Amino acid sequence: xxxxxxxxxxxxxxxxxxxxxxxxxxxxxxxxxxxxxxxxxxxxxxxxxxxxxxxxxxxxxxxxxxxxxxxxxxxxxxxxxxxxxxxxxxxxxxxxxxxxxxxxxxxxxxxxxxxxxxxxxxxxxxxxxxxxxxxxxxxxxxxxxxxxxxxxxxxxxxxxxxxxxxxxxxxxxxxxxxxxxxxxxxxxxxxxxxxxxxxxxxxxxxxxxxxxxxxxxxxxxxxxxxxxxxxxxxxxxxxxxxxxxxxxxxxxxxxxxxxxxxxxxxxxxxxxxxxxxxxxxxxxxxxxxxxxxxxxxxxxxxxxxxxxxxxxxxxxxxxxxxxxxxxxxxxxxxxxxxxxxxxxxxxxxxxxxxxxxxxxxxxxxxxxxxxxxxxxxxxxxxxxxxxxxxxxxxxxxxxxxxxxxxxxxxxxxxxxxxxxxxxxxxxxxxxxxxxxxxxxxxxxxxxxxxxxxxxxxxxxxxxxxxxxxxxxxxxxxxxxxxxxxxxxxxxxxxxxxxxxxxxxxxxxxxxxxxxxxxxxxxxxxxxxxxxxxxxxxxxxxxxxxxxxxxxxxxxxxxxxxxxxxxxxxxxxxxxxxxxxxxxxxxxxxxxxxx
Amino acid sequence: xxxxxxxxxxxxxxxxxxxxxxxxxxxxxxxxxxxxxxxxxxxxxxxxxxxxxxxxxxxxxxxxxxxxxxxxxxxxxxx
Numbered sequence: 001x002x003x004x005x006x007x008x009x010x011x012x013x014x015x016x017x018x019x020x021x022x023x024x025x026x027x028x029x030x031x032x033x034x035x036x037x038x039x040x041x042x043x044x045x046x047x048x049x050x051x052x053x054x055x056x057x058x059x060x061x062x063x064x065x066x067x068x069x070x071x072x073x074x075x076x077x078x079x080x081x082x083x084x085x086x087x088x089x090x091x092x093x094x095x096x097x098x099x100x101x102x103x104x105x106x107x108x109x110x111x112x113x114x115x116x117x118x119x120x121x122x123x124x125x126x127x128x129x130x131x132x133x134x135x136x137x138x139x140x141x142x143x144x145x146x147x148x149x150x151x152x153x154x155x156x157x158x159x160x161x162x163x164x165x166x167x168x169x170x171x172x173x174x175x176x177x178x179x180x181x182x183x184x185x186x187x188x189x190x191x192x193x194x195x196x197x198x199x200x201x202x203x204x205x206x207x208x209x210x211x212x213x214x215x216x217x218x219x220x221x222x223x224x225x226x227x228x229x230x231x232x233x234x235x236x237x238x239x240x241x242x243x244x245x246x247x248x249x250x251x252x253x254x255x256x257x258x259x260x261x262x263x264x265x266x267x268x269x270x271x272x273x274x275x276x277x278x279x280x281x282x283x284x285x286x287x288x289x290x291x292x293x294x295x296x297x298x299x300x301x302x303x304x305x306x307x308x309x310x311x312x313x314x315x316x317x318x319x320x321x322x323x324x325x326x327x328x329x330x331x332x333x334x335x336x337x338x339x340x341x342x343x344x345x346x347x348x349x350x351x352x353x354x355x356x357x358x359x360x361x362x363x364x365x366x367x368x369x370x371x372x373x374x375x376x377x378x379x380x381x382x383x384x385x386x387x388x389x390x391x392x393x394x395x396x397x398x399x400x401x402x403x404x405x406x407x408x409x410x411x412x413x414x415x416x417x418x419x420x421x422x423x424x425x426x427x428x429x430x431x432x433x434x435x436x437x438x439x440x441x442x443x444x445x446x447x448x449x450x451x452x453x454x455x456x457x458x459x460x461x462x463x464x465x466x467x468x469x470x471x472x473x474x475x476x477x478x479x480x481x482x483x484x485x486x487x488x489x490x491x492x493x494x495x496x497x498x499x500x501x502x503x504x505x506x507x508x509x510x511x512x513x514x515x516x517x518x519x520x521x522x523x524x525x526x527x528x529x530x531x532x533x534x535x536x537x538x539x540x541x542x543x544x545x546x547x548x549x550x551x552x553x554x555x556x557x558x559x560x561x562x563x564x565x566x567x568x569x570x571x572x573x574x575x576x577x578x579x580x581x582x583x584x585x586x587x588x589x590x591x592x593x594x
Numbered sequence: 595x596x597x598x599x600x601x602x603x604x605x606x607x608x609x610x611x612x613x614x615x616x617x618x619x620x621x622x623x624x625x626x627x628x629x630x631x632x633x634x635x636x637x638x639x640x641x642x643x644x645x646x647x648x649x650x651x652x653x654x655x656x657x658x659x660x661x662x663x664x665x666x667x668x669x670x671x672x673x
Contacts, residue, residue: 007640013633014605021608042629206648211632 003197009047009217016046016053024058031231034085035063036072038096040212044220051224055232066212067096073127076134088131089188089227091143092124093214094171098151098164105151105164113167121174125181132182136465139184139234141227144175145214146191148199183443183464186230186392193226194219229387236450239289239368239388241320241342242281243333245351246295246302250278250314252376255301265311276380278313284389285318288398290340293322294332294349329356330363341514343453343550348388352376397444400491425519426585428485432494432521434528435591437471437478444492445480448511452495453550455522456511457543457557460497475500477532481525483516490516498529505533506542520583526561527582528590534575541573542566596661602641606634619656631655644668 004012024030033048035041045061052059062083064072069092072080080088097120101108108116131140151164158165172191179187194202202219215223232238247254251274252264264271285291291314295302302324306316321339323332329351337344344366351357357369373382391398437445442464449462462470471478481494493513499506507529512522533541543558546569561580563571573580582588596616603618604611607625620626626634635651638644642664646654654660 006636010605010637010640013637017605017608043633206646206651207632210648210651211628213632217636 004218004221006218009221012050012221013046016050019049019053020046028056028058030058031087032085033059033061033087033089034080034083035089036069037066037091038069038093039214040066041091047221047224051228055228070123070127073131081134085138087139089141091145093145094168095147097171101164101167102151105162109161117167117170121171125178132184139186141186141188141230142178143188144172144191146172186234188227188230190223190226229390233390233392238391239348240346241290241292243292243294243347243349246297248352249350255305256297260304260309270376273377273380275311275313277383280380280383282313287394289389290320291318292320292336293324294329295324296326297324299324330360333364333367397491430586431484432524432586433482433589434479437467437480441480441492442467445495448495452511454514455517455554456551457554458509458546459548460509470497483521494525496529498532500536500538503539504542505538523583524586524588526580528588539575543571545569595664599660602637606637617657
C-alpha cells in the first residue's frame, strides 16, 4: 500500500458517495456493516464503500453514534441489532479507553491505572462476547487503534510509569489477544499498519477540535482499505497462483543475451532486490501458493538459471508448472490454468513489462495484474504489501497443502510410468478417512465450502456457524474426508452433508478439492454416503446438482453413477435396485460420532 | 473560480452543479450540514491547494465567504 494523499482521499469519498447513490447497479454481492467507535467516524461510510467496491463487494454502512460501544453491544434492543449487520466494525481508540490516564497521568498511577486497564479491556471483551452471541452469523472486526503519543510525552523513559506508555501498550496487546476468543472476531491492527506511514499524517487537529474526529480522510481511507483486505482474507477471496516473468522480473538482464553469468542476481546491490523478491515468492510457496512461469525465452537458457545459478532462491522444484516458449502469454496462462485445474480468477501475473501486463489485463481479465514498480529495488516491499495473498492466519492444513502440491508432481510423473490408470491407482495405496465434523475440523470444512468451485455439486457456502447448526440438526450427517497415500497425507480435502427425512436421504453438499480428483475418491465417498443413508433407514438417495459457471465437470456426476434424473437438478437412486460400485483399491475408514 | 467551487460542492454534496445557486449558503443548501461542511472544507483545501485554519473553517459558510477567501489566495484578513 502506498500512502493516500488528501486529494486521493477526496476522490475516493466522491466515488463512494456515487456508489451509495447507485444502489449497487453492478449487482455485486452485498454486505451490511455497522460501525461503532469511541469518536466521530461519520466520514467513514463512503470510503468503506469505495474500498469494498475494489474487492467486489457493495456494502451498506450504518454508523452508530460515537461513544456508546458497550451500550450498543450489550443491549439486545439497541439500534445496532435492529440493523441485523453482517459485519460489525469496532473502533475503540486507546485514548478514549484510557481517557482518565491521558487527562491526568499523575492521578492515574499504580493500582488505579492497572485497575483502569483491567476494567476497560474486560468490559470491551464482555461486550464483544455478547455481540457475537446476539449476532450468531456476523463477523466482528476489532480495530487496534493506538494513540500516537504517550499520556505524558515530556517524560522520556518508555519504562517510567508516570509516562503511561506501558499501560497504552498493554491495552493494545490485550486487544490483539482478543482474536483468540472466536473465529468470528477478526483483529484489524491499524496501530501496526499505520506505523509504516507514520500515524501523524492520519490525524488533523482541526477535525479533532471541530468534529471529534481522530482520523482525517487519508486515515479513514487507509483504514477502509485495511478492513477490506481483512474481509477478503476472512472470506477467502484470495489468489492461489503466481505467474512469473523471468528476465528483469526474477533476475536483472536478459539471460538469452547476457548468458548465465551475465544476469544480475546475488547478495549485492540491485541483485539482492531480485533475490529478495524471490524470497517473498518462496515464502508464498511454503504456504501453499503455486508458483508458475510464463516467459518468452529459450527454455534451455531459462531452466539453466533455475538449475545452476548460485544466486537463485527459487529452484525448478518450486515451480508447479511453466511455459517457456515464444507464444503469447495470454495463451500460456490459459494453458497453465488448464494444467493446474484451477480457475483463471486464482491467478496473479507479475511482469516488469507494461506491454505484457496490458496484454494480459485485456486478454485474460480474470487474472490480477499488479502494477509492478519499474525500479527493481521497490519491488520486494511492493510485493509484501499486496493484499491478494493475505489470509487471517495459517493453519496446519495450509502448510500440509503446500507439501501435498509438491507430492502431486511426483505422483503425476508416476502416473505416466504406470501402464494403465487402474494399475496406477492401485499403486498409490490410497486410504480415506471419513469423519463427522467436530470442533477441530469445522474451520477447515467451512474454508472448503467457501473456496471450492469446481468439484462442488451444490456450491453451498456454509460458514462455521452454519456448520455448527447443521451438525447439531437431527437426521443430518456432516462429514469431512481426508486422503492419505504412499506419498503422504493430503489432509481434509472433501466435505459432504447428508440429510435424511423418512425414506429419503438427500446429499445436500458434496465437494472435493481438485488435488484429489481423478483418483476415484469421489466414488468411495459416495459409497459411504449411500451406506449411511441405508443405516438411517432410507430407501432413496437423492443427489442435487446446482450448476454454476465453474462446476460443469460434475454436471453428469449422479447420472453416471446410476442415479435417475428426477425433477429439475435432482437425481434419485433406489437402494432396493442398484448401488454404485465402490472402488476396490481405496481403503475406507469411517469415524462416526455417537 | 465560482464554477470550480460549485464543482467541488457538487461532488461533496452529491447535487448537480447547476442546482447550486450563486449565493448558496449553509442555511439554504440542505446537504450543507455540519458533516458536509467539514467535507467541503477538506475538499476545497485539496482542490485549491490551500490550508484553512480552524476559525476560518467556522466562517466559510457561504459561497460569498468562500470565494472571497480563495480570492485572497487563501489567506485570512488581518483584523
